[in-house]
Amino acid sequence: MHPPHPHGVNEEANAKGVREGEQVQAVLMDLYRRMYAAFGDRGWWPAETAEEVVIGAILVQSVAWSNVVKAIGRLRERGLLGLEALHAAPVEVVAECVVPTRYYRAKAQKLKAFAAHVHERHGGSLERMFEQDTDALREELLSIYGIGPETADDILLYAAGKRSFVIDAYTKRIFSRLGLVDERIGYEPLRAWFMRHLPADVALYNNYHALIDAIGHHFCSARRPACASCPLLPVCRYASSQAADAQPAV
DNA sequence: TTCCGGGAAG
DNA sequence: CTTCCAGGAA
Incomplete structure (x- = not known):
């Protein structure tokens, strides 16, 4: 059917659903x-700080990045572009800022949940939270409301600098x-x-x-x-x- | 599976 | 007007 490719890219994936082998x-x-x-x-992730990476990673769930840019701008205007500030702010105010990212009520709660976790478990310090090995940190991230596998790996790789694909x-x-x-x-x-x-x-x-x-x-x-x-x-x-x-x- | 539920691109 | 985008929770 298809001509063989020099790199072998066009061969079938195996029963486990992936190509395996030395090549x-x-x-x-x-x-x-x-x-x-x-x-x-x-030049990923497009953000100034690790906290901004986390915030962006939550907000970008199932939306275009252009929407996130608007929300980040609104948060910055109100001084809410940080975890401790988010923790102190009312959900309604956070929600109002992140309206452009769709599912804004859910996402406001996700931001609050993450900020609360870091505040209570790590004294509000992302750096301290990141002072553990990749697997342990990944498990902790996945335990937080609103953080699924992709968002956890975004945070691991682009905020914590850990090797997680x-x-x-x-x-x-x-x-x-x-x-x-x-x-x-x-x-x-x-x-x-x-x-x-x-x-x-x-x-x-x-x-x-x-x-x-x-x-x-x-x-x-x-x-x-x-x-x-x-x-x-x-x-x-x-x-x-x-x-x-x-x-x-x- | 279904909710969530804005905005730019086509 | 329709599509569909850096997903996750229930």
């Missing part, structure tokens, strides 16, 4: 180079379309797969996820992906199958 690391790094050639260093909707979509993982793979298995095959480098994790986001945002949309101009076109099964559909073999 997976080479495939992942090849993809990184292709994305890097197109977008370079993305971030999975999001783009990651699943892109890597399943590439033919490397099953489209229905869960968060933890996919994260484990990346961390098993990627070099243990925090800076690499940082920009790798940022580049995936760029590819997802600019090319790999759910409905009408722009495969023709995508930097990953040469190694993508989805794109080749789309091309095959558009131009049946003569």
Whole structure:
């Protein structure tokens, strides 16, 4: 059906829903180079402080980043762009600030819950909270209301500088379309797969996820992906199958 | 699975 | 006008 690819990218994922083998690391790094050639260093996370990263990570759940920028601006105006300030502020005031991020009542409570946790358990200090190993910190983050796997990994990687790979909707979509993982793979298995095959480098994790986001945002949309101009076109099964559909073999 | 429930892009 | 975006809780 499809011609064999020199990198082996187009081979089937195994029964566990992921490609395995010695060459997976080479495939992942090849993809990184292709994305890097197109977008370079993305400079993630776009924030001034670790607390701002946390706040942004909660607010960006299931919304466009442009909405978060508005909310961050409103919080800054009212002096609420910090965990202790958020802890002291009434939920209604916080909610009013984060209206642009959708689900604003829920998100105001999430911000309050995180601020309260850090206040009560770490004296309001993120630095002190981050003074533990990655796994323990991840478990603690996941125990906080409003912090799921992706937000926890955002905080670990971009606020705490810990080596934790971030999975999001783009990651699943892109890597399943590439033919490397099953489209229905869960968060933890996919994260484990990346961390098993990627070099243990925090800076690499940082920009790798940022580049995936760029590819997802600019090319790999759910409905009408722009495969023709995508930097990953040469190694993508989805794109080749789309091309095959558009131009049946003569 | 369903709620949550704003805003820019097309 | 319709779509759908850096998800998580119940």
